[in-house]
Amino acid sequence: METTMRLQGAIFDxxxxxxxxxxxxxxxxxxxxRRQGKxxxxxxxxxLRVMSFQEGAAYCVRRYGLALEPEEVxxxxxAEIEDFYRFHVAPKVGVERLLSLMKMEGVWMYVATATDHPLVEIAMDHAGLTDYFRGMVTCGDAGRGxxxxxxxEMALRRLRCRKEETVVFEDALFALRxxxxxxxxxxxxxDPSEPDQDAMKAEADYYIRSFEDWTELI
Structure with a gap:
Protein backbone atom coordinates (compact mmCIF):
# COMPACT_ATOMS: atom_id res chain seq x y z
CA MET A 1 0.00 0.00 0.00
CA GLU A 2 1.49 3.30 -1.03
CA THR A 3 -0.29 5.98 0.95
CA THR A 4 -0.48 9.65 0.20
CA MET A 5 0.19 10.15 3.92
CA ARG A 6 3.51 8.18 3.97
CA LEU A 7 2.25 6.28 6.99
CA GLN A 8 4.61 4.97 9.64
CA GLY A 9 2.03 4.69 12.39
CA ALA A 10 -1.70 4.85 13.03
CA ILE A 11 -3.53 5.49 16.30
CA PHE A 12 -7.16 4.38 16.53
CA ASP A 13 -9.89 5.28 18.98
CA ARG A 34 -34.92 2.72 34.63
CA ARG A 35 -33.94 -0.67 36.01
CA GLN A 36 -33.72 0.98 39.43
CA GLY A 37 -37.38 1.98 39.09
CA LYS A 38 -36.65 5.65 38.37
CA LEU A 48 -22.82 11.39 31.62
CA ARG A 49 -20.99 11.45 28.29
CA VAL A 50 -18.57 14.12 29.50
CA MET A 51 -18.03 12.58 32.96
CA SER A 52 -15.66 9.83 34.01
CA PHE A 53 -17.24 6.51 34.98
CA GLN A 54 -16.73 7.33 38.67
CA GLU A 55 -18.13 10.85 38.36
CA GLY A 56 -21.18 9.55 36.50
CA ALA A 57 -21.90 6.88 39.09
CA ALA A 58 -21.69 9.40 41.94
CA TYR A 59 -23.98 11.79 40.04
CA CYS A 60 -26.62 9.08 39.52
CA VAL A 61 -26.58 8.20 43.22
CA ARG A 62 -27.09 11.86 44.19
CA ARG A 63 -29.57 12.82 41.49
CA TYR A 64 -31.88 9.82 41.81
CA GLY A 65 -31.45 9.01 45.49
CA LEU A 66 -30.23 5.49 44.81
CA ALA A 67 -29.74 3.21 47.80
CA LEU A 68 -26.38 2.20 46.38
CA GLU A 69 -22.81 3.34 46.80
CA PRO A 70 -21.16 4.82 43.69
CA GLU A 71 -18.80 1.84 43.60
CA GLU A 72 -21.77 -0.53 43.33
CA VAL A 73 -23.33 1.58 40.57
CA ALA A 79 -21.13 -5.51 34.08
CA GLU A 80 -23.66 -4.38 31.47
CA ILE A 81 -20.99 -2.96 29.19
CA GLU A 82 -18.79 -6.00 29.71
CA ASP A 83 -21.66 -8.28 28.67
CA PHE A 84 -22.15 -6.22 25.51
CA TYR A 85 -18.44 -6.28 24.65
CA ARG A 86 -18.07 -9.99 25.41
CA PHE A 87 -21.05 -11.23 23.40
CA HIS A 88 -22.40 -8.57 21.06
CA VAL A 89 -19.89 -5.94 19.91
CA ALA A 90 -18.97 -5.97 16.22
CA PRO A 91 -16.21 -4.26 14.24
CA LYS A 92 -17.18 -1.30 12.11
CA VAL A 93 -17.91 -2.33 8.53
CA GLY A 94 -14.74 -2.59 6.45
CA VAL A 95 -12.30 -1.98 9.30
CA GLU A 96 -10.71 -5.43 9.20
CA ARG A 97 -9.79 -5.02 5.56
CA LEU A 98 -8.08 -1.70 6.20
CA LEU A 99 -6.23 -2.98 9.26
CA SER A 100 -5.07 -6.06 7.39
CA LEU A 101 -3.75 -3.95 4.53
CA MET A 102 -2.00 -1.53 6.88
CA LYS A 103 -0.37 -4.34 8.83
CA MET A 104 0.77 -6.04 5.64
CA GLU A 105 2.43 -2.82 4.54
CA GLY A 106 4.27 -2.35 7.82
CA VAL A 107 2.17 0.40 9.40
CA TRP A 108 2.46 0.12 13.19
CA MET A 109 -0.86 0.56 14.96
CA TYR A 110 -1.97 1.41 18.49
CA VAL A 111 -5.31 1.88 20.25
CA ALA A 112 -5.92 5.08 22.26
CA THR A 113 -9.22 4.98 24.13
CA ALA A 114 -11.10 6.31 27.14
CA THR A 115 -12.34 2.79 27.95
CA ASP A 116 -10.60 0.79 30.71
CA HIS A 117 -8.01 -1.86 29.82
CA PRO A 118 -10.00 -5.00 30.74
CA LEU A 119 -13.02 -3.86 28.74
CA VAL A 120 -10.85 -2.94 25.76
CA GLU A 121 -9.29 -6.39 25.78
CA ILE A 122 -12.70 -8.08 25.89
CA ALA A 123 -14.12 -5.91 23.11
CA MET A 124 -11.11 -6.20 20.81
CA ASP A 125 -10.94 -9.96 21.25
CA HIS A 126 -14.63 -10.46 20.49
CA ALA A 127 -14.41 -8.17 17.46
CA GLY A 128 -11.35 -10.07 16.23
CA LEU A 129 -9.10 -7.00 16.06
CA THR A 130 -6.49 -7.57 18.79
CA ASP A 131 -3.74 -9.03 16.62
CA TYR A 132 -3.57 -5.98 14.34
CA PHE A 133 -2.30 -3.74 17.14
CA ARG A 134 0.99 -3.42 18.99
CA GLY A 135 -0.79 -2.34 22.15
CA MET A 136 -3.19 0.08 23.74
CA VAL A 137 -3.15 3.15 25.94
CA THR A 138 -6.13 4.50 27.86
CA CYS A 139 -7.07 7.89 29.24
CA GLY A 140 -6.61 6.28 32.65
CA ASP A 141 -2.98 5.60 31.75
CA ALA A 142 -2.56 9.18 30.57
CA GLY A 143 -4.32 10.61 33.62
CA ARG A 144 -6.33 12.88 31.34
CA GLY A 145 -9.30 12.73 29.00
CA GLU A 153 1.32 11.34 22.67
CA MET A 154 1.74 8.24 24.85
CA ALA A 155 0.67 6.02 21.97
CA LEU A 156 3.11 7.80 19.67
CA ARG A 157 6.00 7.33 22.11
CA ARG A 158 5.26 3.64 22.35
CA LEU A 159 5.03 3.29 18.57
CA ARG A 160 8.30 5.23 18.17
CA CYS A 161 7.00 6.73 14.94
CA ARG A 162 7.34 10.25 13.59
CA LYS A 163 4.31 12.38 14.32
CA GLU A 164 4.21 13.77 10.78
CA GLU A 165 3.88 10.20 9.50
CA THR A 166 1.31 9.07 12.08
CA VAL A 167 -2.43 9.43 11.66
CA VAL A 168 -5.17 9.45 14.32
CA PHE A 169 -8.58 7.91 13.56
CA GLU A 170 -11.44 9.37 15.63
CA ASP A 171 -15.24 9.47 15.49
CA ALA A 172 -15.78 12.30 18.03
CA LEU A 173 -15.27 15.92 17.04
CA PHE A 174 -13.74 17.09 20.33
CA ALA A 175 -11.16 14.28 20.27
CA LEU A 176 -10.39 14.87 16.60
CA ARG A 177 -9.74 18.54 17.35
CA ASP A 191 -20.51 7.41 13.57
CA PRO A 192 -24.11 8.49 14.22
CA SER A 193 -23.23 9.39 17.80
CA GLU A 194 -21.40 12.50 16.53
CA PRO A 195 -24.00 15.09 15.40
CA ASP A 196 -21.65 17.59 13.74
CA GLN A 197 -20.45 15.73 10.68
CA ASP A 198 -19.97 18.95 8.73
CA ALA A 199 -17.32 20.06 11.22
CA MET A 200 -15.72 16.62 11.10
CA LYS A 201 -15.40 16.89 7.33
CA ALA A 202 -14.08 20.45 7.49
CA GLU A 203 -11.48 19.93 10.21
CA ALA A 204 -10.06 16.47 9.50
CA ASP A 205 -7.38 15.77 6.93
CA TYR A 206 -9.46 12.84 5.67
CA TYR A 207 -13.10 11.88 6.16
CA ILE A 208 -14.57 8.42 5.71
CA ARG A 209 -18.24 7.64 5.88
CA SER A 210 -17.33 3.95 6.12
CA PHE A 211 -14.09 1.99 6.24
CA GLU A 212 -15.17 0.64 2.90
CA ASP A 213 -14.10 4.12 1.69
CA TRP A 214 -10.50 3.30 2.62
CA THR A 215 -9.43 3.97 -0.97
CA GLU A 216 -9.45 7.68 -0.03
CA LEU A 217 -6.39 6.96 2.10
CA ILE A 218 -4.26 5.23 -0.56
Whole structure:
Protein backbone atom coordinates (compact mmCIF):
# COMPACT_ATOMS: atom_id res chain seq x y z
CA MET A 1 0.00 0.00 0.00
CA GLU A 2 1.49 3.30 -1.03
CA THR A 3 -0.29 5.98 0.95
CA THR A 4 -0.48 9.65 0.20
CA MET A 5 0.19 10.15 3.92
CA ARG A 6 3.51 8.18 3.97
CA LEU A 7 2.25 6.28 6.99
CA GLN A 8 4.61 4.97 9.64
CA GLY A 9 2.03 4.69 12.39
CA ALA A 10 -1.70 4.85 13.03
CA ILE A 11 -3.53 5.49 16.30
CA PHE A 12 -7.16 4.38 16.53
CA ASP A 13 -9.89 5.28 18.98
CA UNK A 14 -11.95 2.19 19.81
CA UNK A 15 -15.61 2.95 20.58
CA UNK A 16 -17.38 4.29 17.51
CA UNK A 17 -14.20 4.07 15.44
CA UNK A 18 -13.01 0.46 15.45
CA UNK A 19 -16.13 -1.11 16.93
CA UNK A 20 -19.82 -0.29 16.69
CA UNK A 21 -20.49 0.35 20.37
CA UNK A 22 -21.51 3.96 20.94
CA UNK A 23 -25.23 3.20 21.21
CA UNK A 24 -24.54 0.85 24.14
CA UNK A 25 -22.62 3.59 25.93
CA UNK A 26 -25.06 6.31 24.92
CA UNK A 27 -28.03 4.66 26.63
CA UNK A 28 -26.16 3.03 29.54
CA UNK A 29 -27.08 5.59 32.20
CA UNK A 30 -30.75 5.98 31.33
CA UNK A 31 -31.32 2.23 30.97
CA UNK A 32 -29.62 1.61 34.31
CA UNK A 33 -31.75 4.23 36.08
CA ARG A 34 -34.92 2.72 34.63
CA ARG A 35 -33.94 -0.67 36.01
CA GLN A 36 -33.72 0.98 39.43
CA GLY A 37 -37.38 1.98 39.09
CA LYS A 38 -36.65 5.65 38.37
CA UNK A 39 -37.37 7.82 35.35
CA UNK A 40 -34.17 9.37 33.97
CA UNK A 41 -33.91 12.99 32.91
CA UNK A 42 -34.03 13.46 29.16
CA UNK A 43 -30.48 14.80 29.09
CA UNK A 44 -28.96 12.23 31.51
CA UNK A 45 -26.99 10.30 28.91
CA UNK A 46 -25.62 13.49 27.38
CA UNK A 47 -24.50 14.70 30.82
CA LEU A 48 -22.82 11.39 31.62
CA ARG A 49 -20.99 11.45 28.29
CA VAL A 50 -18.57 14.12 29.50
CA MET A 51 -18.03 12.58 32.96
CA SER A 52 -15.66 9.83 34.01
CA PHE A 53 -17.24 6.51 34.98
CA GLN A 54 -16.73 7.33 38.67
CA GLU A 55 -18.13 10.85 38.36
CA GLY A 56 -21.18 9.55 36.50
CA ALA A 57 -21.90 6.88 39.09
CA ALA A 58 -21.69 9.40 41.94
CA TYR A 59 -23.98 11.79 40.04
CA CYS A 60 -26.62 9.08 39.52
CA VAL A 61 -26.58 8.20 43.22
CA ARG A 62 -27.09 11.86 44.19
CA ARG A 63 -29.57 12.82 41.49
CA TYR A 64 -31.88 9.82 41.81
CA GLY A 65 -31.45 9.01 45.49
CA LEU A 66 -30.23 5.49 44.81
CA ALA A 67 -29.74 3.21 47.80
CA LEU A 68 -26.38 2.20 46.38
CA GLU A 69 -22.81 3.34 46.80
CA PRO A 70 -21.16 4.82 43.69
CA GLU A 71 -18.80 1.84 43.60
CA GLU A 72 -21.77 -0.53 43.33
CA VAL A 73 -23.33 1.58 40.57
CA UNK A 74 -20.02 1.43 38.70
CA UNK A 75 -19.85 -2.33 39.14
CA UNK A 76 -23.37 -2.87 37.83
CA UNK A 77 -22.94 -0.53 34.86
CA UNK A 78 -19.59 -2.05 34.07
CA ALA A 79 -21.13 -5.51 34.08
CA GLU A 80 -23.66 -4.38 31.47
CA ILE A 81 -20.99 -2.96 29.19
CA GLU A 82 -18.79 -6.00 29.71
CA ASP A 83 -21.66 -8.28 28.67
CA PHE A 84 -22.15 -6.22 25.51
CA TYR A 85 -18.44 -6.28 24.65
CA ARG A 86 -18.07 -9.99 25.41
CA PHE A 87 -21.05 -11.23 23.40
CA HIS A 88 -22.40 -8.57 21.06
CA VAL A 89 -19.89 -5.94 19.91
CA ALA A 90 -18.97 -5.97 16.22
CA PRO A 91 -16.21 -4.26 14.24
CA LYS A 92 -17.18 -1.30 12.11
CA VAL A 93 -17.91 -2.33 8.53
CA GLY A 94 -14.74 -2.59 6.45
CA VAL A 95 -12.30 -1.98 9.30
CA GLU A 96 -10.71 -5.43 9.20
CA ARG A 97 -9.79 -5.02 5.56
CA LEU A 98 -8.08 -1.70 6.20
CA LEU A 99 -6.23 -2.98 9.26
CA SER A 100 -5.07 -6.06 7.39
CA LEU A 101 -3.75 -3.95 4.53
CA MET A 102 -2.00 -1.53 6.88
CA LYS A 103 -0.37 -4.34 8.83
CA MET A 104 0.77 -6.04 5.64
CA GLU A 105 2.43 -2.82 4.54
CA GLY A 106 4.27 -2.35 7.82
CA VAL A 107 2.17 0.40 9.40
CA TRP A 108 2.46 0.12 13.19
CA MET A 109 -0.86 0.56 14.96
CA TYR A 110 -1.97 1.41 18.49
CA VAL A 111 -5.31 1.88 20.25
CA ALA A 112 -5.92 5.08 22.26
CA THR A 113 -9.22 4.98 24.13
CA ALA A 114 -11.10 6.31 27.14
CA THR A 115 -12.34 2.79 27.95
CA ASP A 116 -10.60 0.79 30.71
CA HIS A 117 -8.01 -1.86 29.82
CA PRO A 118 -10.00 -5.00 30.74
CA LEU A 119 -13.02 -3.86 28.74
CA VAL A 120 -10.85 -2.94 25.76
CA GLU A 121 -9.29 -6.39 25.78
CA ILE A 122 -12.70 -8.08 25.89
CA ALA A 123 -14.12 -5.91 23.11
CA MET A 124 -11.11 -6.20 20.81
CA ASP A 125 -10.94 -9.96 21.25
CA HIS A 126 -14.63 -10.46 20.49
CA ALA A 127 -14.41 -8.17 17.46
CA GLY A 128 -11.35 -10.07 16.23
CA LEU A 129 -9.10 -7.00 16.06
CA THR A 130 -6.49 -7.57 18.79
CA ASP A 131 -3.74 -9.03 16.62
CA TYR A 132 -3.57 -5.98 14.34
CA PHE A 133 -2.30 -3.74 17.14
CA ARG A 134 0.99 -3.42 18.99
CA GLY A 135 -0.79 -2.34 22.15
CA MET A 136 -3.19 0.08 23.74
CA VAL A 137 -3.15 3.15 25.94
CA THR A 138 -6.13 4.50 27.86
CA CYS A 139 -7.07 7.89 29.24
CA GLY A 140 -6.61 6.28 32.65
CA ASP A 141 -2.98 5.60 31.75
CA ALA A 142 -2.56 9.18 30.57
CA GLY A 143 -4.32 10.61 33.62
CA ARG A 144 -6.33 12.88 31.34
CA GLY A 145 -9.30 12.73 29.00
CA UNK A 146 -9.20 13.31 25.27
CA UNK A 147 -9.60 17.04 25.70
CA UNK A 148 -5.84 16.74 26.31
CA UNK A 149 -3.49 15.12 23.73
CA UNK A 150 -1.47 13.07 26.23
CA UNK A 151 -3.20 9.77 25.37
CA UNK A 152 -2.18 10.22 21.72
CA GLU A 153 1.32 11.34 22.67
CA MET A 154 1.74 8.24 24.85
CA ALA A 155 0.67 6.02 21.97
CA LEU A 156 3.11 7.80 19.67
CA ARG A 157 6.00 7.33 22.11
CA ARG A 158 5.26 3.64 22.35
CA LEU A 159 5.03 3.29 18.57
CA ARG A 160 8.30 5.23 18.17
CA CYS A 161 7.00 6.73 14.94
CA ARG A 162 7.34 10.25 13.59
CA LYS A 163 4.31 12.38 14.32
CA GLU A 164 4.21 13.77 10.78
CA GLU A 165 3.88 10.20 9.50
CA THR A 166 1.31 9.07 12.08
CA VAL A 167 -2.43 9.43 11.66
CA VAL A 168 -5.17 9.45 14.32
CA PHE A 169 -8.58 7.91 13.56
CA GLU A 170 -11.44 9.37 15.63
CA ASP A 171 -15.24 9.47 15.49
CA ALA A 172 -15.78 12.30 18.03
CA LEU A 173 -15.27 15.92 17.04
CA PHE A 174 -13.74 17.09 20.33
CA ALA A 175 -11.16 14.28 20.27
CA LEU A 176 -10.39 14.87 16.60
CA ARG A 177 -9.74 18.54 17.35
CA UNK A 178 -7.40 17.59 20.20
CA UNK A 179 -5.32 15.32 17.97
CA UNK A 180 -5.27 17.86 15.15
CA UNK A 181 -4.17 20.69 17.44
CA UNK A 182 -1.36 18.46 18.73
CA UNK A 183 0.04 18.13 15.22
CA UNK A 184 -1.27 14.73 14.17
CA UNK A 185 -2.80 14.00 10.81
CA UNK A 186 -6.41 13.02 11.36
CA UNK A 187 -9.04 10.79 9.83
CA UNK A 188 -12.64 11.49 10.81
CA UNK A 189 -14.66 8.26 10.95
CA UNK A 190 -18.42 8.63 10.66
CA ASP A 191 -20.51 7.41 13.57
CA PRO A 192 -24.11 8.49 14.22
CA SER A 193 -23.23 9.39 17.80
CA GLU A 194 -21.40 12.50 16.53
CA PRO A 195 -24.00 15.09 15.40
CA ASP A 196 -21.65 17.59 13.74
CA GLN A 197 -20.45 15.73 10.68
CA ASP A 198 -19.97 18.95 8.73
CA ALA A 199 -17.32 20.06 11.22
CA MET A 200 -15.72 16.62 11.10
CA LYS A 201 -15.40 16.89 7.33
CA ALA A 202 -14.08 20.45 7.49
CA GLU A 203 -11.48 19.93 10.21
CA ALA A 204 -10.06 16.47 9.50
CA ASP A 205 -7.38 15.77 6.93
CA TYR A 206 -9.46 12.84 5.67
CA TYR A 207 -13.10 11.88 6.16
CA ILE A 208 -14.57 8.42 5.71
CA ARG A 209 -18.24 7.64 5.88
CA SER A 210 -17.33 3.95 6.12
CA PHE A 211 -14.09 1.99 6.24
CA GLU A 212 -15.17 0.64 2.90
CA ASP A 213 -14.10 4.12 1.69
CA TRP A 214 -10.50 3.30 2.62
CA THR A 215 -9.43 3.97 -0.97
CA GLU A 216 -9.45 7.68 -0.03
CA LEU A 217 -6.39 6.96 2.10
CA ILE A 218 -4.26 5.23 -0.56
Missing amino acids: MDGTLVDSMQAWKSLGSSFI EPDEDLDEM MRLMR KEDPEVY TAKAAGFRTVAVY
